[in-house]
Amino acid sequence: MMRWGLLIGVRQKLITLLLTIGLVPVVITGIIAFFTIRNELQDTTINQLQSTAIRQEQRINTLVQMRREEAIRFANQFDLQVAIAQYLENPDAAKKQELYTIIESEFLDVVGIQNIYLADLSSTVITSTVNSSGGSTLSGEEFTIPETEQTNISIRQDPLDNVDKMYITTRLSVNNQDVAYLVMTFLVNDIVAAVQDYTGLGSTGETVIASVSDSETVSLFPLRFDADAALSTRLDSLSKFDITIPFTGTDYRDQEVIVVERPIRFTDWVMAVKIDTLEAFLSINRFRDTLLVIIFISSFVIIAVSYIISGIVARRIGRMTVVAKQIGAGNLSARTNFSRKDEIGVLGRSIDTMGYSLGRFVHNLESERNRLSIIINNIYEGILAIDKNGHIILANKAITELTHLKPEEMVGRPIKEVFTWLRGQALVDVDYTATEDQTYPDLEFKDSNGNTHYIKLVITRVRISEQAYIQTIVTVHDETKRRELEDMKLDFVSMAAHELRTPLSSLRGYLELMRYKSRKGINPDEISHFIEQSLRSSAELSGLISNLLDVSRIESGTLMLSFEKIDLAQDVVLPSIKDITFSANEKRINITSQGLTQDCFIYADRIAIREVIDNLLSNAIHYTNSGGSITVNIKKVDANFVVEVTDTGIGIAEKAIPNLFAKFYRVHGGLASGSVGTGLGLFISKSILERHKGSVTVTSKEGVGSTFSFSVPEYQGDVQSSSSKHEVRGHRGWTTKNITR
Amino acid sequence: MAGLQKILLVEDNYQLTNIFEYFLKDHGFDVRTAIDGENGLIVAKEYQPDLVFLDIMLPKMSGLDVLKRLRYEPEYNCTGAKIVLLTNLGDATKANPDIDKDIDGYVVKAEIELDDLLKIIESLKSKTS
Numbered sequence: 001m002m003r004w005g006l007l008i009g010v011r012q013k014l015i016t017l018l019l020t021i022g023l024v025p026v027v028i029t030g031i032i033a034f035f036t037i038r039n040e041l042q043d044t045t046i047n048q049l050q051s052t053a054i055r056q057e058q059r060i061n062t063l064v065q066m067r068r069e070e071a072i073r074f075a076n077q078f079d080l081q082v083a084i085a086q087y088l089e090n091p092d093a094a095k096k097q098e099l100y101t102i103i104e105s106e107f108l109d110v111v112g113i114q115n116i117y118l119a120d121l122s123s124t125v126i127t128s129t130v131n132s133s134g135g136s137t138l139s140g141e142e143f144t145i146p147e148t149e150q151t152n153i154s155i156r157q158d159p160l161d162n163v164d165k166m167y168i169t170t171r172l173s174v175n176n177q178d179v180a181y182l183v184m185t186f187l188v189n190d191i192v193a194a195v196q197d198y199t200g201l202g203s204t205g206e207t208v209i210a211s212v213s214d215s216e217t218v219s220l221f222p223l224r225f226d227a228d229a230a231l232s233t234r235l236d237s238l239s240k241f242d243i244t245i246p247f248t249g250t251d252y253r254d255q256e257v258i259v260v261e262r263p264i265r266f267t268d269w270v271m272a273v274k275i276d277t278l279e280a281f282l283s284i285n286r287f288r289d290t291l292l293v294i295i296f297i298s299s300f301v302i303i304a305v306s307y308i309i310s311g312i313v314a315r316r317i318g319r320m321t322v323v324a325k326q327i328g329a330g331n332l333s334a335r336t337n338f339s340r341k342d343e344i345g346v347l348g349r350s351i352d353t354m355g356y357s358l359g360r361f362v363h364n365l366e367s368e369r370n371r372l373s374i375i376i377n378n379i380y381e382g383i384l385a386i387d388k389n390g391h392i393i394l395a396n397k398a399i400t401e402l403t404h405l406k407p408e409e410m411v412g413r414p415i416k417e418v419f420t421w422l423r424g425q426a427l428v429d430v431d432y433t434a435t436e437d438q439t440y441p442d443l444e445f446k447d448s449n450g451n452t453h454y455i456k457l458v459i460t461r462v463r464i465s466e467q468a469y470i471q472t473i474v475t476v477h478d479e480t481k482r483r484e485l486e487d488m489k490l491d492f493v494s495m496a497a498h499e500l501r502t503p504l505s506s507l508r509g510y511l512e513l514m515r516y517k518s519r520k521g522i523n524p525d526e527i528s529h530f531i532e533q534s535l536r537s538s539a540e541l542s543g544l545i546s547n548l549l550d551v552s553r554i555e556s557g558t559l560m561l562s563f564e565k566i567d568l569a570q571d572v573v574l575p576s577i578k579d580i581t582f583s584a585n586e587k588r589i590n591i592t593s594q595g596l597t598q599d600c601f602i603y604a605d606r607i608a609i610r611e612v613i614d615n616l617l618s619n620a621i622h623y624t625n626s627g628g629s630i631t632v633n634i635k636k637v638d639a640n641f642v643v644e645v646t647d648t649g650i651g652i653a654e655k656a657i658p659n660l661f662a663k664f665y666r667v668h669g670g671l672a673s674g675s676v677g678t679g680l681g682l683f684i685s686k687s688i689l690e691r692h693k694g695s696v697t698v699t700s701k702e703g704v705g706s707t708f709s710f711s712v713p714e715y716q717g718d719v720q721s722s723s724s725k726h727e728v729r730g731h732r733g734w735t736t737k738n739i740t741r
Numbered sequence: 742m743a744g745l746q747k748i749l750l751v752e753d754n755y756q757l758t759n760i761f762e763y764f765l766k767d768h769g770f771d772v773r774t775a776i777d778g779e780n781g782l783i784v785a786k787e788y789q790p791d792l793v794f795l796d797i798m799l800p801k802m803s804g805l806d807v808l809k810r811l812r813y814e815p816e817y818n819c820t821g822a823k824i825v826l827l828t829n830l831g832d833a834t835k836a837n838p839d840i841d842k843d844i845d846g847y848v849v850k851a852e853i854e855l856d857d858l859l860k861i862i863e864s865l866k867s868k869t870s
Contacts, residue, residue: 498798501829501851502754509760512855516764533756586755622800 014310015303022302023295030291038284045280046246049205049260052198053273056207057262059194060271067112067168067186068151068266074106074116075170075182084118085174087126100132112190114158114165117183118172119143126180130160142169142183153267154211155188164188195271205257205275211268248277316344320351327351332359382476387469390414390432394470402478404448415474421445421457432472435461453480496548503540510534551680554687561605561691565715568600568609568641569634576613577632580621588626591617595634600641601715608688609712612696615681616645616708623706624649637711640694644709651702660698661686685710745823745866749790750774751781751807752827753799757850761794764855770862778802782810786817792862793819794848796827805840812843823865 074080080102087095103116107129117128117136123143125136137159145152152169165185172180195207251257257274264271278285319336326334332355338348376383377397385394395410403410403418410418421428422444430440440457447453456477462470510530517526553559566572577593584591602609613632620630628648635642652660661682682696689696692712700706748770752758758774765772773788775781778799785793785807793811797804804826811819826840826847845865848857 498829502757505829505850506754506756506760508851509757509855513760513764516767516855533759537756 011307011310011314014313015306018302018306018309019299022298026295026298030295034284034288034291037287038281041281041284045258045275046260049246049258049273049275052207053260053262053271056194056197056273057264057271059197060191060209061265063191063194064153064166064264064266067166067184068153070110070113071168071170071182071184072150074110074184075172077102077106080106080182081172081174084172084180088120088179091126096127096133100127100129103127103129104132112186114185114187115160116185117181119181119183121178121180123181138167138183142167143181145169145171145181149266151266153269158185164192166191198273204255204279205273207271207273209264209269209271313344316348320344320348323348323351323355327355327358332362380478382478384415384474384476385470386415386432386472386474388471390416392418398478399476402445402447402453402476419445421455430457430459432459432474434459437461453478454483455479496544499544500541503537503544506537507534507541510537547680547684550684554684559687559691561608561688563603563605563718565601565718566604566606566609567598568602568604568643568712569597570600571606572609573613573632573634573643576610576617580614580617583618584621584630587621587624589621589624590629591621591632592629593632593634596636596641597634600634600636602641602692602712603715603718604692604712605688609692612685612688612710613643613645615685616643616710619681619708620645620647620649620706623647628705636714639714639716640711641714642709642711644707646705646707648705651704652698652700652706653702654700657698657700661696745791745862747771747788747790747792748773748862749781749785749788749793751778751784751793751799751804752796753777754796760855761858765858768859776800778804778807781807782817785811785819785822789818790822792823792825792865794825794827798829808840808843825861825865 080099083095083098083102087099099118103118107113107116115129117125117130117138119125119136119138123138123140125131125134125138127134128136130137139156142152142154150170152167154167155164156167157163158165166188168184168186170182170184171178172182195209198205198207246258246260248256248258251259251274256277258277258280260273262271262273263269316336316338319338323334323336334355335352336348337352338345376394379396380398382399382402383394383396384392384399387393392410392413392415395407399410400407405418415432419430421430421440423442424444428440428443430443431438438457438459440455440459443455443457445453445455456479458475458477460473460475462473510533514527514530514534517523517530550559574593574597577591581591617630617632624630624647630648631644631646633644633646635644686696689710689712694710694712696708696710698706698708748765750758750761750765750772752761752774753776755776758776762772762774773784773790775784779801781793781795781799782802795804795807795811799807808824808826811817811822811824813820823845824843826844827850828847829850845868846861848861
């Protein structure tokens with residue numbers, strides 16, 4: 001929706017802009033040109049009108065004057081004056097005939113004269129070319145001659161032939177005495193031609209002539225001019241000799257016209273030269289119409305073009321808007337994909353580039369965050385971030401493993417609620433708000449299972465700013481394992497030293513005894529016994545050292561085994577029992593075997609498996625009191641041979657069992673408790689059995705006894721394994737005498 | 742020699758016990774042996790030794806427990822007996838500083854010669870007299 005709204009907005013603006021840019025100059029130029037041309041045209045029209053008027057007026061004037069002079073000349077003709085004078089003295093027929101003859105000859109001489117009338121002062125026609133004996137078709141108006149004028153000139157239809165004719169009336173004077181009227185009629189074709197000679201003024205205008213008397217205006221050319229009230233009113237008010245001033249009005253044709261008027265001399269006529277306004281301004285109107293058309297077409301073209309352009313632009317702007325919004329909403333793969341090289345294309349590509357860069361940036365941030373998260377969660381140390389109110393805002397995986405709480409069970413809670421630190425039994429108040437870094441060693445933390453962890457706390461103040469979100473980083477070093485390991489190692493070193501010294505002390509004792517006896521006199525039996533005992537002690541010593549070396553090899557993965565098909569009972573277990581029976585008997589322990597005695601074939605290292613059984617038997621003897629018993633049972637369970645060593649010894653505490661096969665672990669704790677052994681035998685045994693794809697387990701009850709059982713897979717044929725076949729182990733013995741006495 | 746004639750050896754290494762027993766008997770001492778802590782107490786109560794060579798690391802009951810009982814529990818009639826600790830540790834009293842007052846000496850087994858036993862007995866004897 002937004003997209004279209006924006007589109008319309010952009011379109012409107014663009015169209016308005018383009019219209020303004022495109023039309024304003026056209027309109028202004030057009031208006032200026034229109035008025036300029038209009039004024040010019042008006043002047044030209046008026047000039048033409050005036051010059052036409054002057055030309056026509058002169059021509060008409062000439063024609064009128066010519067006829068008037070003709071009439072005056074004839075009126076002053078001597079024979080006519082004489083004849084009229086004689087006739088008036090004695091009006092007889094002869095005189096009348098004489099008059100007729102005179103006007104007849106005049107009529108014949110002068111071209112253009114239609115008729116000649118001769119009337120007396122009482123307006124009675126004496127004679128005429130129409131009727132020599134008198135009688136008239138005259139109206140009588142002809143005899144009214146203004147005092148100041150010599151003639152009366154009028155135009156009217158001749159009832160004789162219904163043709164328009166000019167009537168010129170002149171006084172006939174004899175001895176300055178008016179005696180008669182002379183009326184001459186002329187054809188007015190030439191005047192009509194002159195009036196109609198309306199050249200250079202187009203086709204719609206015309207020239208009219210009216211007779212303006214004091215009372216009325218009478219149209220002369222053409223006669224229907226009478227109907228033009230507006231023009232006649234105007235003509236009426238004109239002074240005869242007014243110079244022409246153009247004016248506009250509506251004529252008898254109901255046409256708006258521009259008019260120029262001229263008076264015609266010797267008459268009461270006014271000539272009006274007209275032109276239709278429409279025609280006069282036809283070209284300017286055409287120009288105006290053309291201008292309007294141009295403006296209209298321009299507008300249409302501009303609108304069309306701007307609509308198309310704005311459509312393209314708006315679509316692309318819309319596209320950019322959509323993409324920008326998508327990017328804003330997190331869809332960083334949104335692109336405009338513009339390829340054009342114009343500004344909008346550049347803008348679109350800028351958005352694309354921005355999206356790409358943003359995507360890269362966010363991706364980098366994400367991977368940085370992931371990396372940080374992986375690092376933080378895989379750091380062995382527990383890490384807590386604390387805000388300025390002492391609330392936990394971050395706890396890493398090590399912390400969740402320590403507390404058995406989920407991160408959401410810790411985050412947001414005050415750290416003092418979640419963590420209680422002890423030293424001994426006393427609570428330790430840890431200051432998380434200290435401005436200096438603090439280290440709290442040797443703290444204890446009890447987890448939800450009741451296990452005590454030994455902790456070193458490091459409080460690090462974040463020194464970015466007072467307003468920083470994270471104020472303190474608490475690093476929780478769980479030193480429990482390290483402590484245990486260190487204790488074990490210390491224990492081991494002490495134990496190793498102790499155990500090495502034990503046979504060494506014996507060895508040395510026997511040697512000293514021999515030296516002592518050699519001074520006192522030798523008893524060969526005693527010496528022999530001492531030597532035997534010395535050798536035995538040295539063998540123990542060597543066995544111990546072997547054990548230590550074995551552990552080292554197991555640890556470094558270089559314990560070499562030599563696999564072969566052997567009989568677990570015949571080759572290993574029974575010989576071991578036989579060999580150890582002496583030691584058992586010495587301690588008054590009864591050792592017996594039961595179950596399988598032969599054909600217990602396994603694929604194994606004979607010496608290594610012997611080490612295992614030796615180890616279990618010597619442990620059994622060690623932890624069994626005099627008078628106790630040890631039973632060795634060999635059986636087959638599924639595809640495994642199982643050897644069980646059951647004693648009636650002191651047993652093993654239940655909580656010690658999980659650690660029993662761990663390196664350095666000794667059930668009875670430290671040296672002070674009187675426990676002996678390097679704590680390596682079971683670790684070595686377990687490692688050996690694992691190499692044989694076997695296992696070792698234990699069940700025990702304190703005060704009742706223990707059963708150690710180990711299993712080795714049945715022989716399935718030689719396994720050709722490069723790593724387990726031929727090995728060089730040297731010739732040292734696998735004597736598990738780490739716990740012997 | 743009188744006064745420190747009866748010697749009890751409490752030591753779980755039977756070879757060493759044999760050596761000491763043989764040597765001391767050869768020098769005219771009355772020697773009894775015990776193989777662990779509990780046995781040591783039983784023998785001590787019955788035998789009432791003048792001098793006890795007491796190993797620290799013993800099965801069943803540690804030498805230090807045996808030491809406390811012999812010293813402070815009159816039922817064993819050994820409160821006045823000389824007690825010398827046998828150890829293979831470098832310095833037993835360092836690990837257990839509070840036992841110093843309860844013992845009359847200690848011997849690092851791997852370091853002494855048999856003749857040293859005689860010297861120790863002599864020196865204890867002179868202290869007594």
